[in-house]
Amino acid sequence: MxxxxxxxxxxxxxxxxxxxxxxxxxxxxxxxxxxxxxxxxxxxxxxxxxxxxxxxxxxxxxxxxxxxxxxxxxxxxxxxxxxxxxxxxxxxxxxxxxxxxxxxxxxxxxxxxxxxxxxxxxxxxxxxxxxxxxxxxxxxxxxxxxxxxxxxxxxxxxxxxxxxxxxxxxxxxxxxxxxxxPTLREERRQTYSPVLPISPTTGAVLQVPVDVVDAESGIIRFTNEDGNVIEQSALGGQSKxxxxxxxxxxxxxxxxxxxxxxxxxxxxxxxxxxxxxxxxxxxxxxxxxxxFLDANGEKISKSKGNGFTIDEWLTYGTEESLGLYIFREPKSAKQLHAGIVPRAVDEYWQFRAALASQPLDKQLGNPAWHLLRANGGFEGAEAPGAGDTLPVTYGLLLNLVGVLGAEADRDAVWSYLANYVEDADPAKHPELDVLVNAALAYNRDFVAPTLKKRAPSENEAAALRELDEVLAGLDPAISAEEIQTEVYEIGKREEYGFESLRDWFRALYETLLGSEQGPRMGSFITLYGVENSRKLIAEALAKA
CATH class of the missing domain: 3.40.50.620 (HUPs)
Incomplete structure (x- = not known):
């Protein structure tokens, strides 16, 4: 180009x-x-x-x-x-x-x-x-x-x-x-002056009426705090x-x-x-x-302490995800709180992955084009990192950390990532390692305190039993996408009575992961491991 x-x-x-x-x-x-x-x-x-x-x-x-x-x-x-x-x-x-x-x-x-x-x-x-x-x-x-x-x-x-x-x-x-x-209240008009002299005795910035004595030499006249009428220069730092x-x-x-x-x-x-x-x-x-607004849609106020700081965002997310959130819709009031961080992280990487294959007009509308260009500059799609992807989404990491529970730490997460990521080494995937630490912090502060796995209903338990049988017979070399297809097929069966696949996946998320939303189950099962996933199913069935 x-x-x-x-x-x-x-x-x-x-x-x-x-x-x-x-x-x-x-x-x-x-x-x-x-x-x-x-x-x-x-x-x-x-x-x-x-x-x-x-x-x-x-x-x-x-x-x-x-x-x-x-x-x-x-x-x-x-x-x-x-x-x-x-x-x-x-x-x-x-x-x-x-x-x-x-x-x-x-x-x-x-x-x-x-x-x-x-x-x-x-x-x-x-x-x-x-x-x-x-x-x-x-x-x-x-x-x-x-x-x-x-x-x-x-x-x-x-x-x-x-x-x-x-x-x-x-x-x-x-x-x-x-x-x-004309823009001021009557009381304020009485003392208003464009120039604020600095008191020669106290060093305070004074809000007092000021007369211009000589504009060309910068001399002004005002009444000082001690009642004395002063003439002094407005120049050289003697006023603001x-x-x-x-x-x-x-x-x-x-x-x-x-x-x-x-x-x-x-x-x-x-x-x-x-x-x-x-x-x-x-x-x-x-x-x-x-x-910005807080989680309740109220204006952020320092006195209320209802703000969400940049350090908090970077604890649970990334600089790029914050950049994406700030990039979008600057003329719309937006809520700023921890709950928006995971989605912003994954959306940033979706935009970044798409960038290299987009036609020029789409590139220029892609937030990643602007964010990658911001502090270095490049011509078009040749941005450093354009087209990059992460092998695991932040949402999937959060689900993994959530099911690991108390045993979750950086090393444990990377050991599971070896099931899914080639060369699962933090040194070879530094951006993913940042997200691992962010996911651990987010889970600790926001997810773990609210996780609650419910018992499956009768029809959900029957579907889970079939899923367990399918997992038990899987070829070890099967792909995440093929596992996903198997999960889909179970949810489609009329005997389980799911009105839609959405109901089936919600049941999986709520009974196995303890959350209302979740990842592609094929990806999760591959990441967490088939045997560990079967243990989750067994725990859920024990509650039925």
């Missing part, structure tokens, strides 16, 4: 990253800015807390759009046609002490100061609370191989790199007030901006072309877009995604 073929297909593909990239192409029909500088994608991070699954989803989705845009314009990541900036808003004042932070008294003693000017409560390794959290962000992004540039707000303010943009904010102070004041103004100023100063955000920031996008126009630049192309 040629680059031109890829470009042509990408320009019309309906997968959402291409749809977003096509919107960006309307902004720059030639695929580049008039001055030749790279197209700038941005993601934002508030370092009052540690990186979380929301941080991951925003950087991943932005990366997917970035790579889709490169495909459309015929660029490779190394060509430098695009940039991704991870921006930390660490000049924000600390409004409240986050939960689960050690030495919280350090933070309480520094409330309202910029996050970058508060000592770290974690250790002396970092010079500030924000520096610690910024380091965690970079470690977090590096862990997943993201290609990004890190920018801290404090560096931009303190070094004067934002000074020219701040002067423009001061010049347009009244225009910004005209945009923002209100959130919506700050976001717009950042777009203006950096020349941001694309940024996405959660539905909770819809109004911020609207007002910041108006403000950046007032400053003299067009707003970036923006994308609003829906937020």
């Amino acid at each position: 040629s680059m031109n073929e890829l470009m042509d297909a990408a320009r019309v593909n309906k997968a959402w990253p291409f749809q977003e990239a096509q919107r960006l192409l309307k902004r720059y029909p030639d695929g580049a800015k008039p001055d030749g500088s790279p197209i700038l994608f941005e993601t934002g991070y508030g370092p009052s807390g540690l990186p979380h699954i929301g941080t991951f989803q925003e950087v991943l989705r932005t990366t997917l759009v970035r790579r889709a845009f490169e495909a459309i314009i015929g660029a490779k990541p190394e060509d430098g046609k695009t940039r991704l900036v991870a921006f930390s808003d660490d000049m924000d004042g600390l409004r409240k002490v986050p939960e689960n932070i050690p030495n919280a008294e350090v933070l309480r003693a520094n409330l309202n100061k910029p996050l970058s000017r508060i000592p770290s409560p974690f250790s002396n390794e970092h010079e500030s609370f924000a520096a610690h959290n910024n380091a965690m962000l970079r470690e977090f992004l590096d862990r997943f191989g993201f290609d990004y540039e890190f920018i801290a707000s404090s560096d931009m303010y303190n070094s004067g790199q934002f000074d020219e943009a701040l002067k423009q904010v001061l010049r347009k102070n009244q225009d910004i007030l005209d945009i923002m004041l 901006l209100q959130w919506k103004v700050d976001w717009a100023m950042r777009w203006y100063a950096l020349g941001v072309d694309y940024e996405m955000s959660g539905k909770d920031l819809t109004d911020s996008v609207t007002q910041s877009s108006k403000i950046v126009r007032a400053l003299g630049s067009p707003p970036p192309t923006t994308f609003i995604y829906e937020l």
